[in-house]
Amino acid sequence: MLENNPELQTEVAGQIVTALNLDISPEEIDPEAPLFGEGLGLDSIDILEVALVISKRYGFQLRSDSADNIRIFRSLSSLTRHIAEHRTK
Amino acid sequence: MKTTLAGGLRGAAIALGVLGYALLAYYSTTPQAARGLPMLGLATSLAPPIALLALLAWQSSRRSLMLLLCGLLIGSIWHYRATLALHFDWIYLIQHAGTNALLAIGFGATLARGRQPLCSRLAEGVRGVLTPEVSRYTRQVTLAWTLFFVTVSALSCLLFVLAPLTVWSIFANFLTLPLVVLMFAVEYRIRLAKLPDERRYGFLKSVMAYWQSDKEPPAGQALPLVAYPSLDSVMAYRDGLPIAVRQFLDEVRQLAERLPEGRHVLNLCVDRYRFTVGLAASIVTGRISLLPSTHTPEMLRQMQQIAPDVFCIVDQDDDGIALPCFRYPERFDLGGSAGSVPLVPADQLIAQVFTSGSTGLPQPHAKRWGSLVRSARAEAGRLGLTAGHSVVGTVPAQHMYGLESTVMQVLQSGAALHAARPFYPADIQAALAELPRPRALVTTPYHLRTLLNAGLELPAVDLILSATAPLADDLAREAEARLAAPLYEIYGCTETGQLASRRTTAGPEWQLLAEVGLHREADRIWAIGGHVEAKTYLNDAIELTGPGRFKLGGRNGDLVNIAGKRTSLGYLNHQLNAIPGVRDGVFMLPRNDGPDGVGRLTALVVAPTLTPDELMQALRERIDPIFLPRPLLFVDELPRNATGKLPANLAQDLLSSVMTQECASA
Numbered sequence A: 001m002l003e004n005n006p007e008l009q010t011e012v013a014g015q016i017v018t019a020l021n022l023d024i025s026p027e028e029i030d031p032e033a034p035l036f037g038e039g040l041g042l043d044s045i046d047i048l049e050v051a052l053v054i055s056k057r058y059g060f061q062l063r064s065d066s067a068d069n070i071r072i073f074r075s076l077s078s079l080t081r082h083i084a085e086h087r088t089k
Numbered sequence B: 001m002k003t004t005l006a007g008g009l010r011g012a013a014i015a016l017g018v019l020g021y022a023l024l025a026y027y028s029t030t031p032q033a034a035r036g037l038p039m040l041g042l043a044t045s046l047a048p049p050i051a052l053l054a055l056l057a058w059q060s061s062r063r064s065l066m067l068l069l070c071g072l073l074i075g076s077i078w079h080y081r082a083t084l085a086l087h088f089d090w091i092y093l094i095q096h097a098g099t100n101a102l103l104a105i106g107f108g109a110t111l112a113r114g115r116q117p118l119c120s121r122l123a124e125g126v127r128g129v130l131t132p133e134v135s136r137y138t139r140q141v142t143l144a145w146t147l148f149f150v151t152v153s154a155l156s157c158l159l160f161v162l163a164p165l166t167v168w169s170i171f172a173n174f175l176t177l178p179l180v181v182l183m184f185a186v187e188y189r190i191r192l193a194k195l196p197d198e199r200r201y202g203f204l205k206s207v208m209a210y211w212q213s214d215k216e217p218p219a220g221q222a223l224p225l226v227a228y229p230s231l232d233s234v235m236a237y238r239d240g241l242p243i244a245v246r247q248f249l250d251e252v253r254q255l256a257e258r259l260p261e262g263r264h265v266l267n268l269c270v271d272r273y274r275f276t277v278g279l280a281a282s283i284v285t286g287r288i289s290l291l292p293s294t295h296t297p298e299m300l301r302q303m304q305q306i307a308p309d310v311f312c313i314v315d316q317d318d319d320g321i322a323l324p325c326f327r328y329p330e331r332f333d334l335g336g337s338a339g340s341v342p343l344v345p346a347d348q349l350i351a352q353v354f355t356s357g358s359t360g361l362p363q364p365h366a367k368r369w370g371s372l373v374r375s376a377r378a379e380a381g382r383l384g385l386t387a388g389h390s391v392v393g394t395v396p397a398q399h400m401y402g403l404e405s406t407v408m409q410v411l412q413s414g415a416a417l418h419a420a421r422p423f424y425p426a427d428i429q430a431a432l433a434e435l436p437r438p439r440a441l442v443t444t445p446y447h448l449r450t451l452l453n454a455g456l457e458l459p460a461v462d463l464i465l466s467a468t469a470p471l472a473d474d475l476a477r478e479a480e481a482r483l484a485a486p487l488y489e490i491y492g493c494t495e496t497g498q499l500a501s502r503r504t505t506a507g508p509e510w511q512l513l514a515e516v517g518l519h520r521e522a523d524r525i526w527a528i529g530g531h532v533e534a535k536t537y538l539n540d541a542i543e544l545t546g547p548g549r550f551k552l553g554g555r556n557g558d559l560v561n562i563a564g565k566r567t568s569l570g571y572l573n574h575q576l577n578a579i580p581g582v583r584d585g586v587f588m589l590p591r592n593d594g595p596d597g598v599g600r601l602t603a604l605v606v607a608p609t610l611t612p613d614e615l616m617q618a619l620r621e622r623i624d625p626i627f628l629p630r631p632l633l634f635v636d637e638l639p640r641n642a643t644g645k646l647p648a649n650l651a652q653d654l655l656s657s658v659m660t661q662e663c664a665s666a
Helices: A006-020 A044-058 A076-086 B002-029 B031-036 B038-059 B063-079 B081-086 B088-109 B118-127 B132-162 B165-194 B196-200 B203-213 B245-258 B272-284 B297-306 B369-383 B400-413 B425-434 B445-453 B473-483 B569-577 B612-622 B648-665
Strands: B222-224 B234-238 B241-244 B264-267 B288-291 B311-314 B325-327 B343-345 B349-355 B363-368 B390-393 B416-418 B439-443 B463-466 B487-493 B497-503 B510-512 B517-521 B524-529 B532-537 B540-546 B549-555 B559-562 B565-568 B584-588 B602-606 B632-634
Touching: A006 A044, A006 A076, A044 A076, A044 B425, A044 B445, B002 B031, B002 B038, B002 B088, B002 B165, B031 B038, B031 B165, B038 B063, B038 B081, B038 B088, B063 B081, B081 B088, B088 B118, B088 B132, B088 B165, B118 B132, B132 B165, B132 B297, B222 B369, B234 B245, B234 B272, B241 B245, B245 B272, B264 B272, B264 B297, B272 B288, B272 B400, B272 B416, B297 B612, B349 B369, B363 B369, B369 B400, B369 B487, B369 B497, B390 B400, B390 B425, B400 B416, B400 B439, B400 B487, B400 B497, B425 B439, B425 B445, B439 B445, B445 B463, B445 B473, B463 B473, B473 B487, B517 B540, B524 B540, B559 B569, B565 B569, B569 B584, B569 B602, B569 B612, B584 B648, B602 B648, B612 B632, B632 B648
Parallel strands: B234 B416, B264 B288, B264 B311, B288 B349, B311 B325, B390 B416, B390 B439, B439 B463, B463 B487, B602 B632
Antiparallel strands: B222 B343, B234 B241, B349 B363, B487 B497, B497 B510, B510 B549, B517 B524, B524 B532, B540 B549, B559 B565, B584 B602
């Protein structure tokens, strides 16, 4: 597993805030807090929205048939790791 | 006329018989008769149970054996008649106190946790659906009857021991029945006072409905569970493998045997094939599927209040589901026999589908088999879906649109369903590519837009179906071009199911499904005909443009539709204001609707003791995440007018000023 990349993490946080029009700044997202439910409170529509941005920016498609799907969106840092592993651009 | 007369005569004869028996039984317990005619007491006390036993023996499948046993019993009673005659009063007591005790147990046992109270079941037989208010009321009525029978039974024993036999006899023979009638009368008065809408449902109607529910349906009014050319036809694709109707029916039969007790089912299977097996197993065992609009903890609590015997069928982790869960079996026995396709009575209640209602309580809508099948066939006929088609759905099967278009339509047209519920665009692409052509995609404007924007190479499709939110013309044109298929939209609502379709690129006019009609009455548009069995008014601005044709305006102002999920502002406001610590609060519609109906709601709230996080957590328990306010704004008070109303323009002004302040301080 790759080490976490703070620059990429900040960039992804920025993408989430912009894509979802959240009224917080990217630095306010706790990297380890859940994105779904009680943490940031994202829902499935948000996940699709974020997935769309990720596919465009980093050049790979998310799939839900992997058991990792829940793990990927568990937190900002896990999402960042997943992007670092799979990005093509 | 003849039948009324015969019925009246029969009623009079029964009443005379009951009165005659009571008089005779009473006379046999008077001191002189008890001493002088003990055989009369014995005969009168034993006549009802022996008659009942003889009747049961006559109706038994082993009639001669049972009649023989009956004869032996009568013989031995005759043999011991002298001894028995000395204690005939005990036989009376056992009958009277015992019957009431049995009734008390019969009613009381249904009050146990996880069971449906008897009176709720009776009421459901008449109404088809139970609202939470009625459900609470019928539970109380069941409790009242239980206590009544306990009291009568206990009083019977007490009088027998403490008072002379004649006193007991007056109570048992002359007071019990009038007391029962009095209970009915009192219950009816209370019902009229507590539930004014229930006037239509009389007592006799309830009993008749319960009686009918256990009887075979008249021939010709049953429709098959599935409609395939042969048992070897493919009805589903799962993990890349075809599943034949034969295997499906076999698994339905096996699952039906394994389902736990409880007549109400919350089928939460994500896998569409498993959902379908669960639904079919529920149907063939006479169970009722509950389809609430969301699955938040608060909604699950309300489902359990409506149907205490409800259990869930789950095929994933059931963390956080506060209801009894039945895990969908990982495997079934192999090589079972499928048998034939079951026939289902057209008037059988299959599901209760819930809308949010405006009072904070979910409103049920009854779905019967005949109506569901007719609607599914009408839809398949309109879209040209036939045996050989296969269908991918991006919507869950647990809502009306998904149920009708990805399950019922498929089963009733001989097509095949894809078991997966693809989520990401790449999932949808892969699911479509797995299926043989012709193939259909059942989706929503929101999923369609994400699919087209994902920059994927999309496989050719033969039919696209969209519903739940209006579809923009340019999105429809792009979808038809990229997927090389005609795109149809379906219009309908939870109350009526689907009503009409249109090819979006061909113009704004909708065409009603076969046999469905719309008409204007008292400034409202009503639907009736075909699968719409009861006249239902539609909550949309509809302009009738010709026979079977109409145009659609906006929705009624109270309704909220975000990414295909529906609720009402009234429901959301009720849930918000029910949270402890919230003094006042109001939800507001998005200022500018996003594309495809994905604009978020805002809420203004007065809750000085709560933090934003606490309030959001409490809301999450109660409403679907998609309706959570974004942003949620705290204010000191809402600009309500003298009558307590909140004028929309004042609320909007307050919202704008708070938003500006937030921006300035950020």
